[in-house]
Amino acid sequence: MGLWTVLLVAVLLLSACGEEQKEEGLHGHFGPGQGTPPAGPAFTTIDITKESGSVVGKVDYDATFFATTIPPAASEEFGTLADNATPPTIVVTLIRITGREDTPCRFQAAVLARDQDYDILESGARENSHSLDFYQVNLKKGSQHLSLFCATLGDDVGTAIQVTTQSAALIKSSQVNYILNTTRKE
Amino acid sequence: MTKVSETQCGFPWPHHSLSRWPVLLLALIGAQMLAATVWADPADWVPERRRSYEDRRPNEYLIVPAIASLPGIGVFAGVISSGSNLGDTGVDVAATVARSIDNTDIDVQFIGIREIPLIKQYLTLEYWYGHFRLGNFQTYLPGRHSPNFTIPITAEFDFQMLRPVLRFWERRISLSYSLTYFNGFDFDQNGNEVANSNNGASADFLLDLTDDVVNATKGFRFHYNTTLPAPTRTIFGRTNKPSGIFDNNDITVENYEMTGYIPLTSRWGLVLDTQFFQARGAEGRGDVIAGGSPPLRGYPEGRWSDRYGVFGAVELRYTIPINYNLDIYLAHGLIEGLQFALFTDMGQVAPRNDSSLFQSMHHSYGAGFRVLLEAIVLRLDLANSDEGLQTHLTIDQPF
Numbered sequence: 001m002g003l004w005t006v007l008l009v010a011v012l013l014l015s016a017c018g019e020e021q022k023e024e025g026l027h028g029h030f031g032p033g034q035g036t037p038p039a040g041p042a043f044t045t046i047d048i049t050k051e052s053g054s055v056v057g058k059v060d061y062d063a064t065f066f067a068t069t070i071p072p073a074a075s076e077e078f079g080t081l082a083d084n085a086t087p088p089t090i091v092v093t094l095i096r097i098t099g100r101e102d103t104p105c106r107f108q109a110a111v112l113a114r115d116q117d118y119d120i121l122e123s124g125a126r127e128n129s130h131s132l133d134f135y136q137v138n139l140k141k142g143s144q145h146l147s148l149f150c151a152t153l154g155d156d157v158g159t160a161i162q163v164t165t166q167s168a169a170l171i172k173s174s175q176v177n178y179i180l181n182t183t184r185k186e
Numbered sequence: 187m188t189k190v191s192e193t194q195c196g197f198p199w200p201h202h203s204l205s206r207w208p209v210l211l212l213a214l215i216g217a218q219m220l221a222a223t224v225w226a227d228p229a230d231w232v233p234e235r236r237r238s239y240e241d242r243r244p245n246e247y248l249i250v251p252a253i254a255s256l257p258g259i260g261v262f263a264g265v266i267s268s269g270s271n272l273g274d275t276g277v278d279v280a281a282t283v284a285r286s287i288d289n290t291d292i293d294v295q296f297i298g299i300r301e302i303p304l305i306k307q308y309l310t311l312e313y314w315y316g317h318f319r320l321g322n323f324q325t326y327l328p329g330r331h332s333p334n335f336t337i338p339i340t341a342e343f344d345f346q347m348l349r350p351v352l353r354f355w356e357r358r359i360s361l362s363y364s365l366t367y368f369n370g371f372d373f374d375q376n377g378n379e380v381a382n383s384n385n386g387a388s389a390d391f392l393l394d395l396t397d398d399v400v401n402a403t404k405g406f407r408f409h410y411n412t413t414l415p416a417p418t419r420t421i422f423g424r425t426n427k428p429s430g431i432f433d434n435n436d437i438t439v440e441n442y443e444m445t446g447y448i449p450l451t452s453r454w455g456l457v458l459d460t461q462f463f464q465a466r467g468a469e470g471r472g473d474v475i476a477g478g479s480p481p482l483r484g485y486p487e488g489r490w491s492d493r494y495g496v497f498g499a500v501e502l503r504y505t506i507p508i509n510y511n512l513d514i515y516l517a518h519g520l521i522e523g524l525q526f527a528l529f530t531d532m533g534q535v536a537p538r539n540d541s542s543l544f545q546s547m548h549h550s551y552g553a554g555f556r557v558l559l560e561a562i563v564l565r566l567d568l569a570n571s572d573e574g575l576q577t578h579l580t581i582d583q584p585f
Contacts, residue, residue: 076376098378099340106337107377110326113333120335160376 026124026136033177034169038062046078046094048159048183057153059094059161060182065175066092078159090165092179097150097160102135104160105150109137117141129181138171147171153185233397233405235356240307242561244274246519250564252579253287261288268581270519270561276303276310278561280581291321304350312349312362318342318370328476328491330535330542334573341379343370346422357399360392363414367422374428383426387416401522401558401583402447403455403505409443437467439477445585453505459585461497464539480533483578484550484571492535496543499585501529505558512559519559527554529584531569548572556583 042063047055059078063069066081068088073080076096082088097104102125112118118139126134132151139146145168152158161183163176170176247269253261264284272279278300286292295317302311320343324336344367351362365387372382389412396405418425441463448456465477479488480497505525512521530551536542552569567578 095376097376098380100338102338103340103379104377106335107327107373110333110335110337111377113335114327114329114331120333 024124025122026126026138029127029129030134030177030180032181033174034172035174037174038065038178040064048078048094048096048153048157048186050155050157051075051096055186056155056157057151057159057183057185059159059179059184061092061179062175089167090163090170090173090176092176093162093164094159095162097152097158098156099152101133101150101152101158105135105137105148108148108160108162109139112139112146118146128183130184132183132185134180134183145171149180151183153183159183232358232395236398236403237560239357239399239561240276242271243520244271246270246560246562247272247517248519248559248562248564248581249516250579250581251516261286261290262292262294263287264294266579266581268562270559271301276301276306286321289322290324291319292323293317293319293321308353310351310353312347312351314345314347314349316345318345324486326486326489326491327474329474330490330492330537332490337377339371339379341371343368345369348421358394360390360394362390364388364390365416365420365422367420369423372427380428381426382428383423385416385418385420385422385425387414388412389414396447400561401525401563402445404447404449406447407443407445407585409441409445411441413437413439437465437475437477439463439465441478443585453507455503455505457499457501457503457585459497459499459501461495461533463495465493474537480531480535480548481584482531482533482548482550482571483529483552483567483569483584484531484576485548485573486576489573490533490535490548493537494539494543495533495535497531497533499529499531501527501554501584503527517559519562521557521559523558525554525556525558527556527567528552529554529567529569550576554578 040062043060044063046059046061048057048059049055061081065083067084068082070080070082072078078094078096081092083090106123109118109120109123113120118141121138121140123135123137126136126149128134132153134149134151137148139148143166145165147163149161149163150158161179163171165171248267250266251264252266253263262284264282266282266284268278268280270278280298280300282294282296284292284294296315298312298314300310300312302313304311320339320341323339325339326332326336346367347364349362349364351360353360365385367383367385369383371379374380391410393408396402396407416425441461443459443461446458448458450456461480463478465475468475475493476491477493478495479491480495482490482497503525504527505523507523508521510521512519530549532547532549534543534545534547548571550569550571552567554565554567556566557564562581563583565578565580565582565584567584569576569578
């Protein structure tokens with residue numbers, strides 16, 4: 001092999017230095033969560049629908065705990081839940097997403113970091129008790145904790161569940177995990 | 187859910203306040219004039235061409251089977267090829283077929299046919315076609331404060347471009363009009379991918395007062411590009427933007443670039459490059475309008491983008507003349523030289539055209555190796571920044 005051929009081959013062989021997704025710290029099943037399990041007596045179901053209105057999935061929540069509900073403010077929202085405290089200690093909002101579950105969650109997180117100075121703490125793929133894949137991103141700004149949970153349910157449509165609270169423990173609470181674990185395909 | 191700013195996928199495809207830019211322009215011109223005065227005859231301010239591009243050797247080609255890394259895109263295995271003056275027709279061709287071998291899952295087919303003669307020596311035509319499948323492509327949010335947090339994309343898109351080019355005075359003046367068509371996807375305000383097809387148009391002006399079109403060693407270049415209102419229907423297809431996707435026709439994007447080539451010795455040369463881009467129109471919107479992205483080699487492609495941007499680079503080049511006729515299965519042509527380069531880049535983006543463009547600038551630095559054929563430059567650059575190391579394997583000089 002001549003010198004120039006060797007040179008050409010040497011030039012061509014490169015180490016992989018392409019961009020890689022940053023290391024993620026979240027993984028595994030949600031589990032039951034911390035604290036007392038939801039006991040009702042009122043459990044309410046939210047339908048996750050396509051724009052046409054056809055149902056692709058459902059999500060349950062404890063209406064005794066999340067006693068305050070705000071109707072959807074936009075067509076892509078399914079609703080906002082809050083506890084009865086003034087101001088609420090936890091707010092959960094559900095909106096429609098399309099496509100893979102990690103893109104809108106990471107997109108939303110990047111926008112919050114860029115525009116509202118949130119710090120992105122960790123992210124990763126999760127799974128609920130129905131074996132539904134979720135993507136989760138945790139953010140923080142001062143004392144405010146915000147987590148995004150995105151799942152695709154059917155026909156490329158799903159939901160992003162945003163949980164906002166002043167307490168990191170509430171993100172992992174049994175009430176939140178109940179919502180996540182009852183998210184299911186229709 | 188927090189409403190988010192509208193974005194553009196980033197395919198690149200009244201008040202002109204240039205503030206510090208004239209200073210940079212004068213500095214660059216001054217450096218060139220100094221070099222011309224000290225090292226060369228002032229008549230070299232318009233250097234003689236070392237050779238005529240039209241007289242390049244026929245059938246020079248390079249086929250590069252490579253494992254290559256393009257920042258922000260991924261690691262490919264495939265073939266990158268370039269051919270010049272094929273069949274002595276004057277036509278150049280570049281083609282790439284590649285598949286990713288890391289977890290980015292990318293499939294690329296690209297062909298570019300250039301220098302199709304319409305009026306010999308004056309008017310040529312260029313056509314590009316690309317098909318890209320992005321299984322796990324990582325992109326960044328536009329904006330000055332874009333976090334170092336990638337957004338994965340799964341989509342397929344096609345890209346086409348048709349470009350007539352008018353040239354005068356031994357290619358020292360070039361004018362071109364580009365018609366482009368993108369058929370693929372974009373993001374809505376919630377980050378969902380939606381189907382999108384879009385026609386685009388732009389115009390280019392190039393003033394090339396250097397000694398060579400392919401690998402300049404002395405002289406000065408000025409390049410201006412502006413987007414133009416695009417027809418909604420062309421030979422490629424019709425524009426079809428779903429609701430919630432921003433209409434690009436309300437925005438005019440302008441790019442200015444100046445490059446000075448200063449010979450220090452027969453082998454050492456210094457290259458200074460500066461760029462400025464701005465997106466005009468749709469003022470008052472809260473969205474991030476991506477006018478462009480500074481080509482910082484230490485960052486992934488498109489890492490930083492916003493309405494305004496500046497870029498500067500200094501590159502020291504050392505060229506060893508070889509003049510070796512290469513004739514192997516993968517390459518045919520005259521290797522004129524081997525070039526080693528050290529460089530540093532800096533750049534910044536901002537939503538406003540003010541002093542913030544020159545604050546907290548992003549820096550990268552690195553080294554490069556180039557193989558100089560008569561009409562083709564094979565370039566390998568490694569660059570480092572605060573976000574890591576990037577490699578570039580491509581066929582052209584950076585500027």
